[in-house]
Amino acid sequence: MILENTGNEIFTSIGEVLKSKPGNVVIVPHENPDGDAIGSAIGLGEILCNFGHSVKIISPNDYPAFLKWFSTEIEILIYERKKKRAKNIIENAGILICVDFNEPKRAAKMEDILTGFSKPSIMIDHHPDPGDFADFLVSEPKYSSTAELIFDVVKKIGLDNYINQASAEALFTGIMTDTGSFSHNISNPNTFEVVAKLIGTGIKPEKIQANIYHNYSAKRMKLLGYCLNEKMEIFPEHRAAMIYISQKELDEFEFQPGDTEGFVNYPLSVNNIVFSALFIEKKDHVKASFRSKGNFPANSFSEKYFDGGGHLNAAGGESKQTLQETIEKFRQLLDEYKHLLLKTEI
Template identity: 45%
Template sequence: MQKQFHPVNEGLKALLNTPQSIVILSHVNADGDAIGSCLALYQYFLKKKHTVSVILPNDFPDFLKWMKGHEDIIQYKTQQEKAVPLLRGASLLVCADFNELDRLMGVKNHLSEITAKRFLIDHHLNPPVDYDYTYITDQTSSTAELVYRFIHDMNDMDLLDTAMAECIFTGIMTDTGCFSYNSSLPETYETVAHLLRTGIDKDRIFDLVYSNYSASRMRLMGYVLNEKMKVIPEWHLAYITLSKAELERYHFVPGDTEGFVNLPFSIKGIHVCGLLMERNEFIKVSLRSHGEFAVHSLCEKYFHGGGHKNAAGGEIAMPLEEAEKYFLQIMKEHEHELARLI
C-alpha cells in the first residue's frame, strides 16, 4: 500500500489558535464516514471557540440523524439562502472525506467567490486540486479515524468527549463494513479502544445505524436478492443493478441501499461485488472485493472515482443499460485476474 502522510501544518496550527469562521464541507450523498467526520470536527472546532457550520450538498440518511449536531447541518440543495453567505464569509474551508470538487455538486459553483484558506482531511490520496493545508493518508480505515489522529496531533485529546467519540466510531464502523474490510491496521483498534474508554456504547450505535430501516427497505432488499442479483461464477463476480423506477417503487430514501453491494459475498466463491444504481443524472457505481483484486484502481480509471483497495466507488453519465454493458466489458478485460481469485 502506498504511504503518504502529511502531519499537521504549523501554519494551520497557528491559524486555528485564533478565532476563525469555519465551514466544513463533505460530498454529495454523504455516508457514515462523512457525517461522523464532519460532526466530530464540528464539535471540536466549537470547543476551540471558532464559529463553525457544516454544509452538505444534499440530504443524508435518517439512520445517521442521531449524532450530536446533526440538526445543525445545512443542506445546500434546500437551504441555499443560508449556505451561500456562510461560504462567502468563511475564513477556513474544511473539506472532509473527499478531494474531488465535483462531489460538492452545486456548492462547487461558489468556490471561485471564496477567499478562505482550504484544508483537506481525507483518506484518499493524490487530490486533483491544490489545498492550503492537507492532512491525508491511506494508512487508516476512514476519514473519521484520521479526524481522531488530527485531534491527537493538535494536542487536544482533552477535548475528546463521548459525543465526539460516537461520531468518530460511527465513521470507522460504517466505512469498514463493521470492521470486515479496510481495518487491518493495529492503529484502528487502538483508536477504537480509546473511543470505548470515553464511554460510548458500541452496541447502541450499531442498532441506531443498522437496526433502523423501514419495511420498504427490507422489501427492496428482498427484491434485489430475488430479481436483480446476477452471478458470474467463473469470474467470482456478482453484481446488482437498480433503476430509478425500481427505487421509487420501494419508496427509496437516502441510505436504503447501504450495504447492498456486500450482500453477494455470502455466496460461496464470490470475491468481487458491484452495485450500479441509477440517480438523477448519472449511474452510481460501488465496487467491493476480497483479496488482491484492487477495485479502487478500476473506479479511478473508468468511473471518475476512487476509494480503498477493496472498497471503492464512482459514477458514470450514461443510461443504466449501457452502464451495465460497460461494466461487464471492463470485467471482461480483467477476466484472467478474476478467474484466479480464490
C-alpha cells in the first residue's frame, strides 16, 4: 500500500459506514467516464453487493461501447437519460460514493445533487488538489489509478474477502486503461502487486485486453486513420504534436462516445516527441487532452491555459474559443514552453 494522505481515522469511519448494516448505495463516476471511472465504480459496486448492500451506479452521461462488456449485474443508469429515476434513487440512498473525480463539477449536471446529499458521502480518487465536498475523502495522487486505490481501500477496511472475479476484472480494467496498458504511471511496485492479486482471482487479462483494445468499430478506425494522415501536426523544433478534429468531421465519421479514446497518445510514438495535444470541437467548447513524457508537466499546462488539470503526464481541459483559435493558441504556447520541452528527459 502507498496510502500517504489518508489518516487511519478516515478508514475507520469509512469502515463503520460501509460495514454497518446493508443498505442502498449509489456510486457515481465522473462525466464522460473512462475505463478507470467505470472499472472503479463496477469493481467497488460488486464488492459492496457481495457484502450485502443494494448498489446502483449512476453515470452523468453515457460511456463508450467498448466498456459495456463487464460481467456485472449491477444496474448502471445514465443520468441525462433518466433524471427523474436517478434523483429518486439518490434520495433513497443511505451512502453516496464518488469515484475517480475530486471536484463536484466533474459530475456535470449532477453537481448540485452531489453537493446537496445529506447522508454519508465518500470520495475515492487519485487526482491531485481535491475539493472538500464529501464527508470522507480518500485522495492519493501517487496511485496509478482509482481502481488500484480502491483495491487498497477495500483491503484497509477489511472488505477484501468480498472481491470476486467480476470485481477483479473491473478493477484490472481500470488500472490497465489508466496506465495506457501499463506504459505509464507504473513506477511503483504496488501497482503490479495489486494486479497480481487481481489475476489471482482467476480473471483472464488476455480477454480483458481484447475487449478493450480489439473491440472498436470500423468507423472509429477510419476516423483514427484520417486524423493521423490529415489532422496531425508535428512540431519537431518543440518536440510536440497535436491532433484536432471539427464537429463536422466527427459527424462525417458517425462519431460515437469513446471513438477518440487514446488518439492523444499516438503522436508520442513519433521519435523525439514528448508532448501531445488533442483538440475536439464540441457544440459550446473545445475539449482538450494532453499527454507528455518524462517530467514535462501536462497538468500545470492544462490548468494554466485550458481550465483543466490532471496528472503530470496526463491531463485534460477545455477552451471556450473556437477550434481555430484554440489551435493557434496552442501553437503560440509551444514557443513559450520551448525551453522546457527541449530539456525534458525521457
